[in-house]
Amino acid sequence: MYNNDIRGSSETRKKIIESAISIFSKYGYSGASMEKITEKAGISKGLIFWYFKKKEDLIIEIAKMSLPLDVINDALMKYSGIELLENIGKNYFKKYASNDMRSLFLYTLSSGSVYPIISDNIKDICTNIVREIAQKTCNDNSIKCEIKVRQFLGALLCYIINPSEIGEEIYLKTLVENYEKI
Structure with a gap:
């Protein structure tokens, strides 16, 4: 279980974004899995959904950034x-x-x-x-x-x-x- 300090960390969110950029750029939006992103970020799969309720939310944020x-x-x-x-x-x-x-x-x-x-x-x-x-x-x-x-x-x-x-x-x-x- 993660405490609120970890879940609320802007550093964790930043790691997710950086990992998503790397994974999406390699596999595309449809070819990338949340599991690959969490592995790269070094976080649990559950934690990524604390920040992004679904994969589409993360895709849209990264796409807008691109x-x-x-x-x-x-x-x-x-x-x-x-x-x-x-x-x-x-x-x-x-x-x-x-x-x-x-x-x-x-x-x-x-x-x-x-x-x-x-x-x-x-x-x-x-x-x-x-x-x-x-x-x-x-x-x-x-x-x-x-x-x-x-x-x-x-x-x-x-x-x-x-x-x-x-x-x-x-x-x-x-x-x-x-x-x-x-």
Whole structure:
């Protein structure tokens, strides 16, 4: 039996999250078991359910973490114009430098049909957040500017899916330059 200090520990929750990231990135959301996650975390199977009532709850939390929402929202609060794009790009590359996070991101993109809340988050990036970026980089919400933002984010996604032999710095610089020309 575990006492409340152990069950209430943010350290335990952190271990579960880190283990889930590792296991989900290796086996995918459907191929990973809670047992594998608890083994990696070094906790009992019962304890994981103290934090996450069901596997789906853990999947949704990890999936949301794998999306670039944090990177984009942080940049939107601090920057505008070209600086906004540069910051999104730099932090996007940092976030997905890890193979685990890159794999999770790709699993998450493909799991939207199974988990509607994940699909909603992806749609939010592709609509509302694109519009916010368009407003802060073009000072308008025109279709042309929205398409520019989608091209920019799509090019970042392509780099994450298949990193180019072109270095991140040159890739981002060229993306931003091309954005300004469109």
